[in-house]
Amino acid sequence: MAFQVLLNFFLAFLWMFLTGSFSISSFIIGYLLGLLVIYVLRRFFQTRIYILRVWAILKLTLLFTYELIKANIEVLAIVLRPKMDLKPGIFKYDTKLEHGWEVTLLSLLITLTPGTLVVDVSDDNGTLYIHALNAADIKSNISSIREGFEKAIMEVSR
Amino acid sequence: MIDISEYFVVAFILIGAFFGVVTAIGLIRLPDLYTRTHAASKSATLGVMSVLIGALLFFFTEEGMFNSRIVLGIFFVLITAPVGGHLIARAAYNTGVKLAPESIQDDLAKKEQFEAKKKKNSSRD
Numbered sequence: 525m526a527f528q529v530l531l532n533f534f535l536a537f538l539w540m541f542l543t544g545s546f547s548i549s550s551f552i553i554g555y556l557l558g559l560l561v562i563y564v565l566r567r568f569f570q571t572r573i574y575i576l577r578v579w580a581i582l583k584l585t586l587l588f589t590y591e592l593i594k595a596n597i598e599v600l601a602i603v604l605r606p607k608m609d610l611k612p613g614i615f616k617y618d619t620k621l622e623h624g625w626e627v628t629l630l631s632l633l634i635t636l637t638p639g640t641l642v643v644d645v646s647d648d649n650g651t652l653y654i655h656a657l658n659a660a661d662i663k664s665n666i667s668s669i670r671e672g673f674e675k676a677i678m679e680v681s682r
Numbered sequence: 683m684i685d686i687s688e689y690f691v692v693a694f695i696l697i698g699a700f701f702g703v704v705t706a707i708g709l710i711r712l713p714d715l716y717t718r719t720h721a722a723s724k725s726a727t728l729g730v731m732s733v734l735i736g737a738l739l740f741f742f743t744e745e746g747m748f749n750s751r752i753v754l755g756i757f758f759v760l761i762t763a764p765v766g767g768h769l770i771a772r773a774a775y776n777t778g779v780k781l782a783p784e785s786i787q788d789d790l791a792k793k794e795q796f797e798a799k800k801k802k803n804s805s806r807d
Contacts, residue, residue: 596701596728599721603708612717612782635764636727641720643771655716655771 528574532558572682580679587676588633595638602639602657613659614643617652617667619674624649626677633673687743691736698732701725714782715774723767730759 532555539554540546559575566573602608621627627649631642639657646653708721738752 592724592728595724599708599724600701600704603704603711603721603725608711608713610713610717610782612714614781631768632761632764635723635768639720641716641723641771642768643716643775655720657717657720 525571525574525577528562528569528571532562534558535561577680580676584676584680587672588636591633591637595636598638611658611660612656614653614655615659617654617670618650619652621674621677621681622649623681626681627652629677630670630673633677634670637670637673687739691740691743694732694736694739698729698734698736701729701732705729715779716771716781719767719771723764727759727763730763731756734759 535558536551536554539557540550543550543554562569563573602610619627619630621630627645631645631652634640634652634654635642641655642652643655644653645651702725705721705725708725709718712718712721734752734756738749741747741749741752
């Protein structure tokens with residue numbers, strides 16, 4: 525991915541030197557033309573074209589913002605309810621992610637989502653121990669939310 | 683135009699302050715350390731972020747000054763607050779702080795078993 529971005533910058537500078545005008549607008553035109561060239565030559569790269577990954581990162585950011593706001597409204601409802609009937613608990617979750625940065629990102633997202641907090645990560649990065657505010661009824665749909673997160677992260681790293 | 687932006691500034695700052703109050707109430711009312719960490723790491727993050735966004739909008743619309751340090755501040759708070767919550771919870775668990783009495787399950791207590799089982803399975807393969 526880094527190689528493709530670097531190549532795109534190189535093509536943009538090449539376009540600036542070809543036209544002889546050194547301005548932001550000619551850089552942008554060169555960048556877009558370079559993107560087109562990379563798209564045409566995409567079968568010669570090892571990885572997929574990088575713009576898809578940028579798009580996946582954008583989608584992850586949007587999902588993250590939405591979940592952050594939802595989490596806060598949920599905490600608000602729990603804290604301000606006159607009679608709290610919490611059923612907290614720690615459950616374990618096996619993740620399929622492999623790289624260290626992916627697990628870090630997943631635990632960051634889990635910590636900021638409704639009613640979950642990562643307490644511990646196993647030594648081989650394979651298992652997360654998650655403290656849930658409502659371990660009884662939320663566990664099933666929390667796992668579906670996290671499937672969403674995990675899938676979104678895999679989409680980025682694929 | 684300025685009037686509309688003023689409403690946004692006021693809304694952001696009030697929401698941020700409100701979430702700060704909710705965090706404080708949560709810290710008092712919730713039963714144990716882990717549930718308190720929930721309130722502290724989530725509501726405080728969004729509260730501080732909203733106040734910072736309000737300040738950014740205020741200085742941008744009133745003074746015409748775009749303060750990029752506020753944007754960096756939002757980013758840093760967003761990254762570091764959940765890590766702080768995680769580390770506090772982990773340190774508490776490892777030093778033996780008990781969960782609230784109404785807790786219904788605790789898989790972390792069985793961590794050793796899970797690890798041992800996993801090791802056995804992987805050595806069998």
